[in-house]
Amino acid sequence: MTPPPDNAPQVVRAARTGLLVLTLINLLNYVDRQVVAALGASLTRPGTGLHLSDTQFGTLASAFMVVYMLMSPLFGKLGDRLNRPRLLACGVAIWSVFTALGGFAWNYLSLFACRAVVGVGEAAYGTISPAILSDYFKKAQRGRILAIFSSAIPIGSALGYMLGGFVDARWGWRYAFFVAGLPGVVLAILVWRLSDPQRGGQDPDFTPRPSTLASEPIWRAYRRLLTCRPYALTVAGYAAYTFALGAMVYWTPLFLERMRGLPKSDATIQFGAMVVITGFAGTFAGGYLGDYLLKHYRQGYLLLSGVATLLSVPFAAIALTSPSKSVFFGAMVVAQLLLFASTGPINSTIVNLVNPLERATASALAIFSIHFLGDVPSPPLIGWMSDRSDLAQAMLIVPFAIALAGLLWLAAAWAGARDDARLASN
Numbered sequence: 323m324t325p326p327p328d329n330a331p332q333v334v335r336a337a338r339t340g341l342l343v344l345t346l347i348n349l350l351n352y353v354d355r356q357v358v359a360a361l362g363a364s365l366t367r368p369g370t371g372l373h374l375s376d377t378q379f380g381t382l383a384s385a386f387m388v389v390y391m392l393m394s395p396l397f398g399k400l401g402d403r404l405n406r407p408r409l410l411a412c413g414v415a416i417w418s419v420f421t422a423l424g425g426f427a428w429n430y431l432s433l434f435a436c437r438a439v440v441g442v443g444e445a446a447y448g449t450i451s452p453a454i455l456s457d458y459f460k461k462a463q464r465g466r467i468l469a470i471f472s473s474a475i476p477i478g479s480a481l482g483y484m485l486g487g488f489v490d491a492r493w494g495w496r497y498a499f500f501v502a503g504l505p506g507v508v509l510a511i512l513v514w515r516l517s518d519p520q521r522g523g524q525d526p527d528f529t530p531r532p533s534t535l536a537s538e539p540i541w542r543a544y545r546r547l548l549t550c551r552p553y554a555l556t557v558a559g560y561a562a563y564t565f566a567l568g569a570m571v572y573w574t575p576l577f578l579e580r581m582r583g584l585p586k587s588d589a590t591i592q593f594g595a596m597v598v599i600t601g602f603a604g605t606f607a608g609g610y611l612g613d614y615l616l617k618h619y620r621q622g623y624l625l626l627s628g629v630a631t632l633l634s635v636p637f638a639a640i641a642l643t644s645p646s647k648s649v650f651f652g653a654m655v656v657a658q659l660l661l662f663a664s665t666g667p668i669n670s671t672i673v674n675l676v677n678p679l680e681r682a683t684a685s686a687l688a689i690f691s692i693h694f695l696g697d698v699p700s701p702p703l704i705g706w707m708s709d710r711s712d713l714a715q716a717m718l719i720v721p722f723a724i725a726l727a728g729l730l731w732l733a734a735a736w737a738g739a740r741d742d743a744r745l746a747s748n
């Protein structure tokens with residue numbers, strides 16, 4: 323993938339380098355997030371020194387996510403004003419160090435604290451990276467570019483499962499945190515050296531107005547974003563999607579072990595391998611198909627995401643209710659292919675809907691919203707429901723959340739089409 327052909331060679335190299343480095347960091351980001359899910363059996367089993375309940379194990383995900391979403395607005399505003407690669411480098415270094423420190427945890431609270439501080443570092447990365455990539459590449463390419471960037475999500479998540487399960491089985495859960503955290507220090511050095519592209523440089527119709535947006539109070543910027551109906555509906559759908567996906571990726575390894583009788587190592591490795599394949603294929607297909615639809619229909623990204631997500635609902639329901647392991651894996655493959663197809667288009671929609679000078683701010687508001695309503699409550703909620711019934715019953719909430727996401731994205735496409743028609747008539 324290359325930026326526009328009329329760019330200078332050094333700009334082309336900078337864009338390619340930026341895409342490579344940011345994608346590698348995104349991969350490590352999701353290794354770090356999902357390595358905890360692979361350690362569920364060890365962290366909840368008596369004799370580990372922690373012996374967490376399902377509710378406590380579920381709150382480890384929330385510890386990270388709460389801090390992540392609370393710090394995102396701060397880094398979003400900073401990312402629209404300061405040098406973005408330097409902010410990213412500091413964030414990567416913070417999360418990497420505290421991931422590794424999780425291996426020294428001596429009780430639930432110490433591990434909870436380490437996972438919470440990890441959220442500070444990842445907030446810098448999550449809010450700023452899409453904005454940088456949008457300024458490296460033009461609008462017509464962003465579905466594919468963010469699909470490449472987002473392909474690291476399923477691959478990193480799967481590697482987190484597999485790496486965590488492999489290291490845990492051979493050396494114990496503490497070493498899994500060490501292995502997941504330390505490589506980030508090297509990547510922090512690489513991102514520090516990236517160039518910071520001109521804001522709006524790949525948007526030919528953009529006229530900079532820095533004095534207006536840069537001095538605007540953050541609460542006013544967020545209020546204005548939320549009054550944009552396509553943006554608000556897109557983020558609301560993303561929150562429902564994140565609720566479902568967060569619950570699925572966090573609890574499925576333990577679900578396979580308890581409800582389908584897979585050994586712990588098989589549950590993490592097999593599910594991880596499935597996520598790699600479906601995530602890579604679904605994300606790339608969705609990115610390219612979204613760019614194709616965008617050429618013919620301005621709401622192509624949202625239309626693709628809404629339809630694909632709704633089509634995944636029956637397959638997710640079959641996977642979670644069938645007692646057959648083979649049916650589970652077959653149906654879940656189809657469900658995840660359809661779910662991951664929306665990753666690139668939805669992230670592209672969020673940055674395309676706003677002024678280039680406030681893309682980090684818009685990404686920050688989206689991150690806060692999708693985690694506050696999505697994967698902050700879903701892992702502990704399912705843990706709480708599991709403690710009172712069983713994990714199979716608790717997981718049935720997932721298909722309903724997926725359906726809500728698809729409906730909201732179709733509503734966002736409808737709202738965007740109405741806004742386009744109103745502008746055309748004027």
